[in-house]
Amino acid sequence: MRFTVAIDGPAAAGKGTISRGLAKRFGFAHLDTGLLYRATGRKVLETGLGPEAAALAVGPDDLARVGLRTQAVAELASQVAAIPEVRAALVAFQRDFARRDGGAVLDGRDIGTVICPEAEAKLFVTASAEVRAQRRYDELRLSGQAADFAGVLDEVLKRDARDTGRADAPMRAAEDAVLVDTSEMDIDAALKAAISVVKNRLEGHSA
Ligand code: DC
Secondary structure, three states, X not given: OOXXXXXXXXOOOOHHHHHHHHHHHHOOEEEEOHHHHHHHHHHHHHHOXXXXXXXXHOOHHHHOOOOOOOHHHXXXXXXXXXXXXXXXXXXXXXXXXXXXXXXXXXXXXXXXXXXXXXXXXXXXXXXXXXXXXHHHHHHHHHOOXXXXXXXXXXXXXXXXXXXXXXXXXXXXXXXXXXEEEOOOOOXXXXXXXXXXXHHXXXXXXXX
C-alpha cells in the first residue's frame, strides 16, 4: 500500500512528536525532512563543499549523526534551505521515501505543497510564536543549556520569517491541509486529532 501523510508547520509546533506518533500508530515509515537541510548545512561547514554539492552528497548516515539538533545547525539549515539548487537536490530522496510501500509520514515545511502535493493526508501543525519559543526555552533549560527567553523568541521569529519569506517553496499550509493549532492543546490531544484525520483518509483508500 502507498499512503503518504504530509505534515508541515513551523519549528516547535509539535510536528515531530505528531509525526512520530502517527508513524507508530499506523506502522508507517517516518522522515524528518528538516534533518536533510540540517545535514546539508553541516556538510557545507565541515567539508567546504558548495551547498548544492553538499545536498547531493547527503545520505542516510549523515541523518543519523548526533549534533544535528542544535540551534546553530538549525540556523545553517534555514540558510541553505533558501537556495533553490539545494531544495532541488533533495526532492528525489523525499519523493522516493513518500511513495515507499507500507506508508510514510514526512514532516517539514513544503511537503504538502511541493514535495507531495498528491499526499493522501495533509496536516499543517502550528502554534503561536510565544508558545513555540517557550517550548524551545524549556527544552534548552532541561538539557542544561543556558538560554534567555527573549533571545529564543527572536530566533523563532527570524527563522519563521526566513522560512515563510523565501521565494522557493516557502512554508505555507496546502489548501487541502487540516490545520492543527497546538497553542492551547497538549500533545495527546494534538496526536488524537491527527490520528482521526489519517484514519478518515485511510478509510476507503486502496492500492
Ligand atoms: O524542521 P527543522 O527545524 O529541523 O528544519 C530546519 C530548517 O530546515 C528550517 O528552518 C527550514 C528548513 N526546512 C525546509 O526548508 N523545508 C523542509 N521540508 C524542512 C526543513
